[in-house]
Amino acid sequence: MKVPSLDKYIGIEVYCTDFDGIGGKIKFDDESFIVEEIIRDIKSNANGYALYRLEKHGIDTQHVIEDIKKKHGINVKPFGLKDAHAITTQYVIAMRKGYYKEVKEENYSLRFVCYTEPLSKDVLLANKFSVMIKEHRGNLDVLENIDKCTIANFYGYQRFGSSKAITHLIGREIVKKNFHAAIDLLLMNNMDFEVAVRREYEKSKDPIKALRKIPIRIRRLYVEAYKSYIFNKVMSYIVEEGYELKCKNGDVCFVNNRLKIFDGGDAILAIPTSGYGFRNKSRFSLVIEKVMKEEGVTHKDFYIKDMQEVSSESNFRQALLIFKDFSYKKEPLILNFILQKGGYATILLREIMKPSDPAMAGF
16 A cells, blocks of 8 residues: 655655545644543642643644743643644643743633642643544445554654654754754754744854754754654564564563563553663664664764753653544544544544545645
8 A cells, every 4th residue: 555755754654554544634624623631630739830721723832832931921841742733722830839820812721720749741641532534535434443453653744843844854963963954954944943043053153052042842852853753664664574563571561651571461562762872672673773774873873962952862652552432423524532642643544544645634
């Protein structure tokens, strides 16, 4: 089955299912794609940090955070990132204690929930989706058994800038220490913060100083996007070569969201990611090293001495896309499901729809 060029561009070179897709379009308006974060129970602490419920549409999480800081002087941290072309509900936490301010703007609102202890991304459990698909071809019988399909946990299009798909290329140049090339890519593609970066670059001729005009969370995203591309390439090889994706004795697996060496029971296989500190002990190590060689990088390259704040350590990611409570209704076709933390709805939808042109289909 032919894989679109955009998919290959972000490292996804295979499908995990062999049925014909239903086609169609998603994200044709914000109301057609609804996402809500599910978080664990939070203990309140009157002397703690403000936890907020952030509802937005037509703007992505990074830009909302920057806008809240610029307009309202509130510095908040999200537990997950949400796309612009959707109605999304998520949670963010203030970076300093003892103060909260509710905000209402045209395309987002920030509502106080409670004061609490410092929270990490572990607070996020899953995401609940409601997705409308229009102009599909029918063949909806494939939806009856989709929850029995084995689907690799690829990183989705949003991780790479969706149809523009440039963030991992900037990250690649940063990892390879080609900082001038990273600047060139950013300026040629009219990326965010272009004005500040260009001004500093023309003034100092120092690409590192220029890149540091970009907020650190965005610079880290560039490097993480490159790691995501490598992971997608690795998973493509693993699927194509028929590796067993069930846990075997000695595998590193996730058990109740914690990593442990598998010795039986319910568990989800974990795949090592690239990054400094990588240990060559997985049965997938040969595949990982093959991709790294093709890319012309080593794991040590992810320790970036000239810009240490964006260095990235090796970790693990679930091999399989885990979703539950899948249901659908027809006319209009609406899919409902809950997806594990770190999973991308567009990866599930990609398998269901198999669009010939993901960008035109709303991906």
